[in-house]
Amino acid sequence: MTDTTTAVPHRVSSPGRPRHRSGPPGEPRNVGWLYALPALLVYAAFLLYPLGRAVQISLYDWNGNTLATWVGLDNYVEVVRDPALRASFGHALVLIGFYAVLPLAVGLVLAAILGRARVRGLGFFRTVVFLPQVVAMVVIAVAWRRMYSPDGGVNDLLRALGLGGLTRGWLGDYTAALPAVGLIGTWFEIGLVTVLLLAGMGKIPGELYEACRLDGAGPVREFFTVTLPALRGEIAVALTLTVIAALRTFDLVYVTTRGGPGTSTSVPSYEVYNRAFQQGRVGSAAAIAVVLTVIIFAISFGITRIAERDR
Amino acid sequence: MRVNRGEATANYVVLVAFAVFALWPVLSVVVAALGPDDAAGASVTGGVLGLHPENFVTAWDQGRFGTYLQTSLLVSSTVVVVSLVLSLLAGYALGTMRFRGATVLFYVFLVGIMMPSEAVLVPLYYDLRALQLTDTIWAIVLPQIAQSVAFGTFWMRAWFRSSSRSIVEAARLDGASTWRILWQVLVPLARPAIVTLTVLVFMWTWNEFLVPLVMVVSESLRTAPLGLAFFQGQYTQGFTLLAAGACIVATPVVVLYLFLQRHFIAGMLEGAVRE
Numbered sequence: 001m002t003d004t005t006t007a008v009p010h011r012v013s014s015p016g017r018p019r020h021r022s023g024p025p026g027e028p029r030n031v032g033w034l035y036a037l038p039a040l041l042v043y044a045a046f047l048l049y050p051l052g053r054a055v056q057i058s059l060y061d062w063n064g065n066t067l068a069t070w071v072g073l074d075n076y077v078e079v080v081r082d083p084a085l086r087a088s089f090g091h092a093l094v095l096i097g098f099y100a101v102l103p104l105a106v107g108l109v110l111a112a113i114l115g116r117a118r119v120r121g122l123g124f125f126r127t128v129v130f131l132p133q134v135v136a137m138v139v140i141a142v143a144w145r146r147m148y149s150p151d152g153g154v155n156d157l158l159r160a161l162g163l164g165g166l167t168r169g170w171l172g173d174y175t176a177a178l179p180a181v182g183l184i185g186t187w188f189e190i191g192l193v194t195v196l197l198l199a200g201m202g203k204i205p206g207e208l209y210e211a212c213r214l215d216g217a218g219p220v221r222e223f224f225t226v227t228l229p230a231l232r233g234e235i236a237v238a239l240t241l242t243v244i245a246a247l248r249t250f251d252l253v254y255v256t257t258r259g260g261p262g263t264s265t266s267v268p269s270y271e272v273y274n275r276a277f278q279q280g281r282v283g284s285a286a287a288i289a290v291v292l293t294v295i296i297f298a299i300s301f302g303i304t305r306i307a308e309r310d311r
Numbered sequence: 312m313r314v315n316r317g318e319a320t321a322n323y324v325v326l327v328a329f330a331v332f333a334l335w336p337v338l339s340v341v342v343a344a345l346g347p348d349d350a351a352g353a354s355v356t357g358g359v360l361g362l363h364p365e366n367f368v369t370a371w372d373q374g375r376f377g378t379y380l381q382t383s384l385l386v387s388s389t390v391v392v393v394s395l396v397l398s399l400l401a402g403y404a405l406g407t408m409r410f411r412g413a414t415v416l417f418y419v420f421l422v423g424i425m426m427p428s429e430a431v432l433v434p435l436y437y438d439l440r441a442l443q444l445t446d447t448i449w450a451i452v453l454p455q456i457a458q459s460v461a462f463g464t465f466w467m468r469a470w471f472r473s474s475s476r477s478i479v480e481a482a483r484l485d486g487a488s489t490w491r492i493l494w495q496v497l498v499p500l501a502r503p504a505i506v507t508l509t510v511l512v513f514m515w516t517w518n519e520f521l522v523p524l525v526m527v528v529s530e531s532l533r534t535a536p537l538g539l540a541f542f543q544g545q546y547t548q549g550f551t552l553l554a555a556g557a558c559i560v561a562t563p564v565v566v567l568y569l570f571l572q573r574h575f576i577a578g579m580l581e582g583a584v585r586e
Contacts, residue, residue, distance in 0.1 A: 029408040029409065029410055029489070030410050030411070031404075031408070031410075031489060032404035032405070032408035032409070032410035032413060033404070033410055033412075034404075035400045035401060035403055035404035035408075035489075035493075036400070036401040036404040036405065036416060036464075038397050038400060038401075039397040039398060039400060039401035039420075039460045039463075039464055040401065040416070040419075042397060042453070042456055042457050042460055043419075043420065043423060043457050043460050043461060045453075045457070046431070046435065046453050046454045046456070046457035047423050047426060047431055047454075047457045047458065047461065048419070048423075050430075050431035050432075050434045050435040050438070051426065051430060051431055053434035053435075053438065054430050054431060054433060054434045056434075057433070057434055057437075064437060110325065110329065113321070113322060113325055114322060114325070114326070119319075119322050119323070119326065121323075121326065122326075124330075125326050125329070125330055126576070127569075127572055128330045128333050128334060129329060129330065129333045130572070130575070130576055131333060131334070131337065131565070131568070132333060132337075133575075133579065134514055134518075134564050134565060134567075134568040134575060135337070135518075135561050135564070135565065136517070136518035136520070136535075136536045136539075136560055136561055136564070137518065137520060137536075138518075138520055138536040138537075138539050138540050138560070139340075139536070139539065139557045139560055139561045140336070142340070142539065142543060142553060142554075142557045143336040143337065143339065143340045143557065144336055145543075146336075146339065146340070146343070146550055146554070147335075147336050147339065153335065153336070153339050187332070187333070187336070190329070190332075190333070191333055192579070194329075195576060195580070196580055199580060237580075244425070244427075247427075248427050248429065250429065250520075250521055251520040251521065251536075254520075254524075254540070255540055255543065268429075269427070269429045272429045272430075272433065273429070273521070273524075273525070276433040276436070277436070277525060282433060282437065285433050286433050286434065289427075289429050289430040289433055290430065292427060292429060292430065293426060293427055293430040296425060296426075296427055297422075297425060300425050
């Protein structure tokens with residue numbers, strides 16, 4: 001970049017300004033606070049302050065209307081003890097498999113295949129597989145509810161494949177509903193992960209592959225010695241995004257199953273909504289929300305750290 | 312890189328298979344929306360070349376999507392404009408100025424990018440209710456501005472930092488004020504970053520479901536996705552009109568995506584890559 005090369009001589013030629021150091025250009029300017037203030041005010045009022053309030057409310061038993069009673073950490077104990085809540089976090093874990101692990105596995109295979117050769121039409125492919133990312137989740141949920149209905153596309157496909165015995169109303173089935181919701185997540189995230197990995201593949205120097213092939217390596221060894229290590233950063237980003245998306249699943253469950261049948265697809269976010277706004281158990285809802293936030297922060301930092309340490 | 316003909320063919324098979332998988336649910340909705348109305352029974356005949364674009368008109372009227380789209384447009388444009396201006400100002404400060412506490416401030420904004428809205432919406436709803444602000448446009452707009460400002464500040468700061476050092480110093484030597492440097496020098500140069508930020512914030516706001524679900528009761532304040540969810544609850548006789556409604560809700564962002572897909576993809580991928 002040219003700006004660094006022009007900026008450096010300028011600073012060297014003006015020794016009379018000792019405050020010039022590395023970092024952002026210019027003298028220290030407290031006017032910076034003035035520029036940041038409007039954003040900070042809105043942000044603090046509508047994100048930071050409510051987060052603090054969530055922690056506060058989580059320590060009370062409160063139905064949202066009458067006076068709240070202090071219960072200390074009871075709401076958090078309930079998160080650990082209540083089988084229904086434990087189950088909802090378990091469902092979130094299953095969803096991580098569908099949202100993060102499965103798309104990553106498929107995405108890596110796709111990237112490995114497509115990265116080996118110049119493929120025409122890759123741009124069009126990218127546009128198409130990324131499309132689900134820009135469609136409102138409610139619309140996706142409406143589409144998949146139809147796909148999973150007894151006379152929907154999934155059952156049509158099964159019948160066409162001669163697997164008519166497997167057909168069912170997928171979202172109404174106690175054992176099939178959670179994997180069915182999870183597969184919507186897989187469908188949704190595959191495009192994001194694949195496009196991310198393909199972008200990373202484009203940055204791997206071709207000589208690495210040439211060298212690998214001269215050594216007589218096959219496609220599998222090539223994948224493990226060149227492709228996989230080079231994509232470590234992209235894999236970390238893909239995992240962070242998809243794991244958080246899995247943990248935050250709300251719209252999809254709300255529109256497709258409302259946590260049902262029974263509680264077989266209830267997830268933490270849905271429990272937060274349900275308790276805070278349907279059942280009048282605001283303290284408990286806040287405790288779940290705080291736990292969820294802590295888990296999300298821990299995972300974001302954790303994955304980033306691991307990716308950086310390995311580098 | 313060269314591969315043999317067999318592998319090249321296999322590549323295309325894989326590409327086409329995944330493209331079909333990605334489009335299958337989307338296209339089935341479009342096809343259903345254009346088919347004969349399944350709730351109207353066998354009485355439906357004719358149509359244009361076997362298609363029934365009149366379904367969109369029926370869905371528009373029955374589902375009141377006109378009102379919902381209006382609300383969505385108002386909410387999205389307000390969130391985009393306000394959060395863009397605030398992000399430019401804060402990103403400019405954090406990206407080009409040194410002041411006490413700047414680093415801490417940056418990390419504070421960074422936390423906001425990860426914060427799940429579920430966590431803040433519960434207290435926010437009850438606090439706004441106490442202020443009698445729930446069921447107003449403000450209750451939908453303000454929380455989303457806060458979320459967008461967190462990402463927007465992060466995004467603009469990265470841009471200002473990477474590309475403006477010499478320009479800022481040159482303008483400063485010319486005696487330009489910090490205010491003029493921002494609006495007359497940097498903003499015109501930052502257009503690509505601003506376009507990306509605009510389309511992302513527009514998409515997030517347009518598609519948001521939980522905030523309006525929690526905050527509003529009045530039908531006139533329902534945004535398009537919320538209206539669609541309610542329409543699904545009421546309209547259970549068939550799928551045609553629901554499919555048409557789904558198309559109406561998705562179309563604005565999809566059209567924008569088809570024209571500005573580079574901005575969408577770059578923003579969603581690079582925005583995730585933290586420093």
